[in-house]
Amino acid sequence: NAGVTQTPKFQVLKTGQSMTLQCAQDMNHEYMSWYRQDPGMGLRLIHYSVGAGITDQGEVPNGYNVSRSTTEDFPLRLLSAAPSQTSVYFCASSRLGGETQYFGPGTRLLVL
């Protein structure tokens, strides 16, 4: 049982490049979400999903796309990276209804 896994751990991009942050969970959780963590801002919700085929926007969705084709995977896509997207990204999963969220180890992204 690996829990929530994220790849890569660290990435450097140039402005305008695209990339996908991968997230997978093996706990059969319905709910998955992406957050970014910036100093003094806490965790801000980017996108979330309550099941395969269902996604919705969080607090800061601009510049990011997601899809949920399976229960296990929830990739986050940056279509055209900007320096403002430099951050640490966390993926999390849980059952629905007030359940504990389990977080991945994070991806540190630097956009030059």
Add this chain to the structure above:
Amino acid sequence: AQSVTQLDSQVPVFEEAPVELRCNYSSSVSVYLFWYVQYPNQGLQLLLKYLSGSTLVESINGFEAEFNKSQTSFHLRKPSVHISDTAEYFCAVSSNTGGFKTIFGAGTRLFVKA
């Protein structure tokens, strides 16, 4: 819309002293409330949560939080802190009628000094 306000960005405290980390939330529906902890260079892990029932909830390492609906607060307390409690603490809120999404506060950095 749901929101969370953590009233202190940093809280320095001496070892064995009591501490309170304050959290206020805003929501028009019934909520679930959480405290998560992040140790340096690690991900977040659950400290405690309130779903329903008793308004006082406790963690296994001596922290407790009290749900106060009239004041829309969920403050975290510990009567005697240890050096190992140094970490960042996040308050969070979610609800079934809020699309199940969980919103976090900005965090409170707890420094425990010897």
